[in-house]
Amino acid sequence: MLIVIVPMFVALPLVLWRYRRGGKGTYRPDWEFNWGLELLIWGVPVALVVALGTALWRQTILGDPYRALGPDPLVVEVVSLDWKFLFLYPEQGVATLDLLALPEDRPVTLKLTSGTVMQSFIIPRLAGQIYAMAGMQTQLNLIADEAGDFVGRNTQYNGLGFATQSFTTRVLSPDDFERWVETTKAQGTALDAAGYAGLLPPSVVSEPVLYGQFTPGLFDQVMAGFAPGMFHRGTNHTDMSERHGAAGMAAAPAPHQGHDHTPEAAQ
Amino acid sequence: MNWELIFGQIKWTSFVFAGMIENPSLSEAIASGAGSIAVLGALATVVLLTVKGWWVPLWRDWLTSIDHKKVGIMYIAIALVMFARAVIEAALMRAQQLSATDSGGFLSADHFGQLFSTHGTIMIFFVAMPFITGLMNYVMPLQIGARDVSFPLLNAISLMLTMAGAILIMVSLVVGQFSTGGWSAYPPFTGIEFSPGEGVDYWIWAVSLGSIGSTLTGLNFAVTIYKKRCPGMTLFRMPLFTWTTLCTSILMIFAMAPLTAATAMLALDRYAGFHFFTNGDGGNMMNYANLFWLFGHPEVYILILPAFGVWSEVVATFSSKRIYGYTSLVYATMCIAVLSFAVWLHHFFTMGQSANVNAMFGIATMVIGVPTGVKVYDWLLTMVGGRIRFTTPMLFHINFLLTFILGGMTGVLLANPGIDFQVHNTLFLVAHFHNMIIPGVLFGMFAAVQFWFPKMFGFRLHEGLGRASFWCFAPGFLLAFFPLYWLGLMGATRRTYMWTDPDYLPWLALAMAGAALILAGFALMVAQIVVSVRQRAQLAAPLGDPWDGRALEWSIPSPPPEWNFAVLPQVTARDAFYEAKKAGTAYRSPAAYADIEVPRNTATAPLIGLFACAWAFGLVWHIWWLVVVSFVLIWAVVIARSFQTDTEETVPAATVKAANEAFLAAARATPGVSREREMTSDNRGRALPEGLEGRAGPASPGAAVEVLP
Numbered sequence: 001m002l003i004v005i006v007p008m009f010v011a012l013p014l015v016l017w018r019y020r021r022g023g024k025g026t027y028r029p030d031w032e033f034n035w036g037l038e039l040l041i042w043g044v045p046v047a048l049v050v051a052l053g054t055a056l057w058r059q060t061i062l063g064d065p066y067r068a069l070g071p072d073p074l075v076v077e078v079v080s081l082d083w084k085f086l087f088l089y090p091e092q093g094v095a096t097l098d099l100l101a102l103p104e105d106r107p108v109t110l111k112l113t114s115g116t117v118m119q120s121f122i123i124p125r126l127a128g129q130i131y132a133m134a135g136m137q138t139q140l141n142l143i144a145d146e147a148g149d150f151v152g153r154n155t156q157y158n159g160l161g162f163a164t165q166s167f168t169t170r171v172l173s174p175d176d177f178e179r180w181v182e183t184t185k186a187q188g189t190a191l192d193a194a195g196y197a198g199l200l201p202p203s204v205v206s207e208p209v210l211y212g213q214f215t216p217g218l219f220d221q222v223m224a225g226f227a228p229g230m231f232h233r234g235t236n237h238t239d240m241s242e243r244h245g246a247a248g249m250a251a252a253p254a255p256h257q258g259h260d261h262t263p264e265a266a267q
Numbered sequence: 268m269n270w271e272l273i274f275g276q277i278k279w280t281s282f283v284f285a286g287m288i289e290n291p292s293l294s295e296a297i298a299s300g301a302g303s304i305a306v307l308g309a310l311a312t313v314v315l316l317t318v319k320g321w322w323v324p325l326w327r328d329w330l331t332s333i334d335h336k337k338v339g340i341m342y343i344a345i346a347l348v349m350f351a352r353a354v355i356e357a358a359l360m361r362a363q364q365l366s367a368t369d370s371g372g373f374l375s376a377d378h379f380g381q382l383f384s385t386h387g388t389i390m391i392f393f394v395a396m397p398f399i400t401g402l403m404n405y406v407m408p409l410q411i412g413a414r415d416v417s418f419p420l421l422n423a424i425s426l427m428l429t430m431a432g433a434i435l436i437m438v439s440l441v442v443g444q445f446s447t448g449g450w451s452a453y454p455p456f457t458g459i460e461f462s463p464g465e466g467v468d469y470w471i472w473a474v475s476l477g478s479i480g481s482t483l484t485g486l487n488f489a490v491t492i493y494k495k496r497c498p499g500m501t502l503f504r505m506p507l508f509t510w511t512t513l514c515t516s517i518l519m520i521f522a523m524a525p526l527t528a529a530t531a532m533l534a535l536d537r538y539a540g541f542h543f544f545t546n547g548d549g550g551n552m553m554n555y556a557n558l559f560w561l562f563g564h565p566e567v568y569i570l571i572l573p574a575f576g577v578w579s580e581v582v583a584t585f586s587s588k589r590i591y592g593y594t595s596l597v598y599a600t601m602c603i604a605v606l607s608f609a610v611w612l613h614h615f616f617t618m619g620q621s622a623n624v625n626a627m628f629g630i631a632t633m634v635i636g637v638p639t640g641v642k643v644y645d646w647l648l649t650m651v652g653g654r655i656r657f658t659t660p661m662l663f664h665i666n667f668l669l670t671f672i673l674g675g676m677t678g679v680l681l682a683n684p685g686i687d688f689q690v691h692n693t694l695f696l697v698a699h700f701h702n703m704i705i706p707g708v709l710f711g712m713f714a715a716v717q718f719w720f721p722k723m724f725g726f727r728l729h730e731g732l733g734r735a736s737f738w739c740f741a742p743g744f745l746l747a748f749f750p751l752y753w754l755g756l757m758g759a760t761r762r763t764y765m766w767t768d769p770d771y772l773p774w775l776a777l778a779m780a781g782a783a784l785i786l787a788g789f790a791l792m793v794a795q796i797v798v799s800v801r802q803r804a805q806l807a808a809p810l811g812d813p814w815d816g817r818a819l820e821w822s823i824p825s826p827p828p829e830w831n832f833a834v835l836p837q838v839t840a841r842d843a844f845y846e847a848k849k850a851g852t853a854y855r856s857p858a859a860y861a862d863i864e865v866p867r868n869t870a871t872a873p874l875i876g877l878f879a880c881a882w883a884f885g886l887v888w889h890i891w892w893l894v895v896v897s898f899v900l901i902w903a904v905v906i907a908r909s910f911q912t913d914t915e916e917t918v919p920a921a922t923v924k925a926a927n928e929a930f931l932a933a934a935r936a937t938p939g940v941s942r943e944r945e946m947t948s949d950n951r952g953r954a955l956p957e958g959l960e961g962r963a964g965p966a967s968p969g970a971a972v973e974v975l976p
Contacts, residue, residue: 001675004640008672012580016665019586021654021942028652032589041644042595045637053630056683060629063685072908077810117456118619122690122827124758128688131618133553135454138584138619155692157449157762158456160376225548 001052004045009154021149065130065140070107073141076100077219080119080154081130081260082202083161088219093192094184095218097199098167099208100152102144103177110140111222115200116158123152123169131156135226144171187212193221275890276465281443284570289653294375297359300713302441310532327909331868333419334829335404338681342401343716346394347431352437353788355384361747367765367884376611379764380447381466385436387450388470392477393433395704398712399573400484403512403671404938406719407488408818409827410506412497412836417490417921419866420908425480425487427876432476435883439469443887446470449762451559454544454552467537467889468719472883475530478523481569485519487872489514491910497819499838503597504842506818507590511576514604515569521608522565528560538886553618560611568607569941570704575642575709578664581714582646584814585652587942587957589842592645599645601637606635616684625684632682636675643672654957656942658814659733660714666741667706672700677752695755696798698748705744713740713792720799721813723953725825726806730946732795739788748779750774760774810934810952815942822853824930825952830863830918848956852936860920860927867916871908875901 019025029096061067078100089097098229100123102108112121112132122129126141144150172180191214215221279285283302287295306700316322329337360382360958363374374382379861408416416422439445446466448457496505533555535541544549581815583590612620612628623886646668653659677699680686688725690696721727753757754774759766799806812821819836821828821845834857840846847853878897939955940947 001679005672005676008643008668012665012668015650016655019650019653020962021656023655027587027654027958029588031652032591032593034648038592041592041648042637045640048956049633049637051629051677053633055634056629057626058670060626060684061622063688064625067689068620084947101759116545117461117546118453122689124689129691130615130686130688131615133618133838136553136619140387149368151758153760155760156453157380159447159448160380163763163765186770221482227549232807 001048003048019028021256054265057067061107063128065128067141068107068109069141069143071096072163073107073109074103075109076102078110078121078132079219079222080112080116080121081199082115082116082158082164083154083164084199084203084205085121085152085167086115086153086199086215089181090219091218092164092181092185093216094181095211095214096184097209097211098205099210100169101177101180102168102171103115103174104147104171104172105143105145108142108144110142111219112138112140113219115196115222116202119154119158119165120156121152122155123150125150126152126169129155136221136222144169147171147173147176164204175188185212191218195265196222272892273890274480274850274887275885275893277442277888278435278892281465283441284636285841292375294378297374298378298399303712305440316952327868330873331870333423333866333869333872335408335416335419335432336421336723336827336831337418338422339401339403339405341426342404342429346398346401346644346712348390349393349397349433349436351385351789353394356386356389358779359788360386361775361779361782363764364766365772365779367866368767368769368772372765374764376764377447379442380418380762381445382468383762384446384466385439385448387889388474390704391450391570392474393436394428395570395712396477396481396585396709397429399515399570399708400425400481401718402577402712402715403484403488403515403573403876404690405723406820407509407832408491408495409722409823410509411492411495411500412489412816412819412832412838413495414831414835414863414893415866416487416496417494418487418915420869420871421483421606422488423869423872423964424515424875425483425803427872428476428480428483430964431481431876431880431883432473434880435473435476435887436470438884439466442903443469451563453559453894454533454536454555455546455550457533458545460545460562465929467533470531471537475527475534476879476883478526478530481519482523482527485516485523488516489520492516497832497835497838500843503594503899504838504843506576507579507593507596507600508573508576508818511600514600518565518569518572518604522562522569525558526562529555529562530684532558555690556618557611560614560629561608563614565607567700567703568603570708572603574708574715577601577711577715577718578646578667579649580818581660581664581718583842584718584816585658585664586728587655588649588653589649589654590645591648592641593841596642596645599641602638603635606631606638612634613682613687617685622684623637633679636679636682639675643668643675654942656945658945659717659728659737661732661975662737662741663704663710663717664702666737667710667781668694670702670706670741670744672873674678674699674706675919677702679686690755692761693755694759694761699760701744701748701751702953703748708738710744716805718814719807719820721808722811722820722825722827724803725809726799726803727808727813727946727950728799729795729802729806731789732798734790736795739784739791742885743781744782745781747778747785750777750781756776769865805948808950810930810937810951812844812954813950813952814945815845815956817842819843828863828923828926830923833857833860845956848954849959854931856931862914862920863918863923864906865918868907869911869914869916871904874904878904 013213017023050083075090075092079086084098086095086097087100112130113136114132114134119132120129121132126144127140130138130139130140148171150169151166187210189211191211193215196218271882287299316325329341364373365381404422443465446457446462446469448451448462448467452467452470455461484854492509532543536545540546544550544552545933565731579590579596610623611627613632616625671898680701681696690936700865715731717728752773757770759771787798809825811823823832836843844853882894882897882901885897934953937951937953939953940950941955942957944950
């Protein structure tokens with residue numbers, strides 16, 4: 001890209017100096033066109049865009065947040081709330097508020113939805129951002145290859161608590177992660193539908209909250225809650241409850257991995 | 268009679284001062300202070316108008332006028348007043364962020380939310396839009412040799428609707444709160460469930476009034492350019508500013524409609540329980556995001572294209588040379604206009620669509636960089652072979668070339684979804700769009716004011732103060748926004764009233780210093796106008812051509828008469844006036860004069876604006892009687908106007924002749940001033956064309972030119 005920028009920074013001072021009033025440049029008030037220059041100023045950016053565009057296409061496919069990063073990913077369901085994040089671990093049966101514990105080196109699939117307004121979820125050191133929207137599911141795949149604590153946050157303004165809506169992402173070694181799951185399970189508190197309803201009023205969470213268990217299917221219930229009636233309508237929805245995230249996008253199958261290979265959601 | 272029937276939802280606690288009484292804090296004090304400034308400003312204006320006896324002239328010569336030149340000047344006046352408010356808000360927000368690291372700062376989170384929402388909304392809809400619209404209004408008809416736009420009354424109505432929107436937003440300083448949903452007002456946050464109260468309604472109705480005004484402007488200007496060009500003015504002889512006006516008008520016609528639709532749908536959600544964009548019940552905010560940016564991206568080009576036109580005029584004039592690559596610039600402008608409708612999705616790469624869709628829009632975004640890059644190099648090549656004068660507009664132009672190209676580079680970076688995933692919603696993005704809009708649009712408009720001010724008012728602006736303001740604005744911009752790129756990369760999110768990371772502090776301090784410099788630049792610009800008005804005798808350039816100009820607007824007196832051209836000009840080439848000067852045919856008397864029809868003044872437009880403002884205010888506060896009454900009155904005015912048949916008056920040929928011959932005689936008698944003496948009081952607006960110094964003496968009246976029937 002510097003090929004377009006640098007010539008301007010070099011040429012402009014030279015031109016200004018040479019063609020300043022009283023300068024050495026020849027005054028040619030009627031000069032207005034040159035085919036060679038014309039080809040250059042159109043040709044170089046076109047060639048550049050062809051090159052950059054090709055690279056961009058490849059990178060975009062490769063960097064698609066929906067692309068799975070390996071077999072057997074750890075699935076974490078994320079519900080964005082005002083002004084906190086709820087993390088559900090269906091495989092482990094535990095849940096947390098504002099703490100995302102992840103095992104090192106294992107692919108992770110985050111499935112996101114919102115229990116409130118649209119939010120944008122990011123852990124800058126681990127992955128890019130993706131919106132979380134009510135009644136719909138988005139997805140983010142990542143692998144953490146280094147243990148440690150990383151900040152994650154919402155970047156989409158959602159009211160008074162927005163500035164402080166961040167959470168800790170704790171990447172643990174696989175053994176530590178197992179231990180963390182066991183300790184969390186031992187905590188005893190359970191999160192059910194009533195408990196979830198208690199999280200809906202806007203609040204800032206100062207310390208992460210751990211739940212030893214949660215009602216299975218809570219994530220789907222959260223999404224389905226925004227589409228009453230739609231869950232049971234339409235064709236062959238009998239197996240819906242077995243399919244993750246199908247409720248939100250009305251009658252469309254939820255985007256599984258490689259959503260670019262499935263038809264776009266029919267609204 | 269109960270209170271709510273009369274005053275809707277207004278309570279005494281709705282007034283900004285109530286917050287100060289009930290809950291005194293610095294944040295409330297600032298809100299009350301701003302409210303007081305709005306009230307006192309309005310009062311001071313009323314007192315000044317009364318004391319000076321200016322009510323009648325204001326009504327007779329300005330508000331009821333439908334002359335495109337006066338409409339244009341009023342648009343620019345709105346832009347400057349609103350700019351003063353929004354730039355102070357920007358400085359307040361920077362000061363808050365700087366002071367908030369340990370303490371939470373001096374503004375409440377809610378107040379900060381209102382500030383970034385009004386700042387963005389005002390800067391786009393009530394600074395940038397009226398600024399470009401005013402400029403196009405003033406300059407375009409003069410450049411195509413027309414006496415007015417095609418629909419002068421409609422033009423005045425557009426102005427008054429925009430003014431109504433601006434007044435509504437000023438009222439929100441005093442009565443009630445403004446939205447905290449940002450200038451893009453994304454639902455469901457702006458829906459009634461999450462943002463009850465009047466704030467979002469202020470945003471909806473102010474923006475709706477502005478967008479309807481802009482749609483009408485687009486229609487009006489496109490028709491004017493197609494139908495009102497003077498004889499010989501083919502499309503490819505039009506000055507480049509007129510070309511960019513045409514492209515912008517077409518964009519306005521197509522791009523404002525999705526915005527009006529989106530605000531109307533959001534209003535239905537809020538007022539009537541609809542579910543276009545709500546959470547659940549079939550609502551889907553993704554439709555809003557698409558509609559909004561289907562407007563929002565072309566909007567960027569609506570703003571920048573007229574500024575590109577200004578740069579083309581400025582660089583050619585102050586290089587005393589033809590523009591390089593005229594045809595290339597026209598095609599580049601057209602490419603940009605068309606492509607601007609194909610890139611809107613890059614505002615939400617992060618919404619979960621497939622990688623192919625993202626890649627498609629990312630590449631389209633890069634492609635739009637090609638014609639933009641071509642334009643930048645065309646301007647550089649225009650200087651080659653010229654004789655460059657470093658006047659204030661030219662300084663702004665040089666600054667533009669260097670900083671805009673950097674902003675373009677960050678734009679190409681952001682076009683890459685992979686990068687956007689990281690920096691979306693951060694200060695990196697904020698830095699990028701300010702980098703495009705400030706050196707591009709805002710400084711373009713400032714350059715345009717320096718450039719065309721002598722045309723509008725008959726005297727030049729003080730050059731020294733102009734340069735001083737430039738030397739505050741240009742480094743001020745760099746200081747205020749380049750640190751934000753870095754802060755964004757460090758992870759600082761936008762719309763955030765406080766951070767706890769001490770690493771941000773030095774960068775925030777730099778940005779604050781930049782904001783202070785920008786404020787100083789604005790103060791110097793105001794001082795420049797005041798000083799210039801005081802020294803208008805020395806700075807006078809009534810003969811109309813202070814800069815050795817090239818297009819038709821410089822061939823007529825400054826300020827131009829109501830009818831613009833005594834006789835419609837006949838054009839045979841590009842740069843028509845420059846060619847006439849070169850051929851020695853400038854300032855010749857026409858063979859004959861004819862009567863000229865000019866539109867009569869009318870109260871229609873200001874009345875419509877007044878009632879539209881009352882209607883919107885009624886809607887904001889649910890004062891239903893006011894909504895009904897003002898709505899009926901708007902249409903009553905329209906119907907009453909439709910019965911008026913005597914809408915034009917005739918200026919007799921003798922009057923036109925007397926005025927024009929006096930001007931021509933004065934122009935011929937005055938020796939041309941060379942470019943060295945351009946900034947001295949010798950410059951009365953009769954230029955000695957660069958490179959044609961042999962023609963120093965008074966011009967001969969010459970043979971009368973042919974006059975068209």
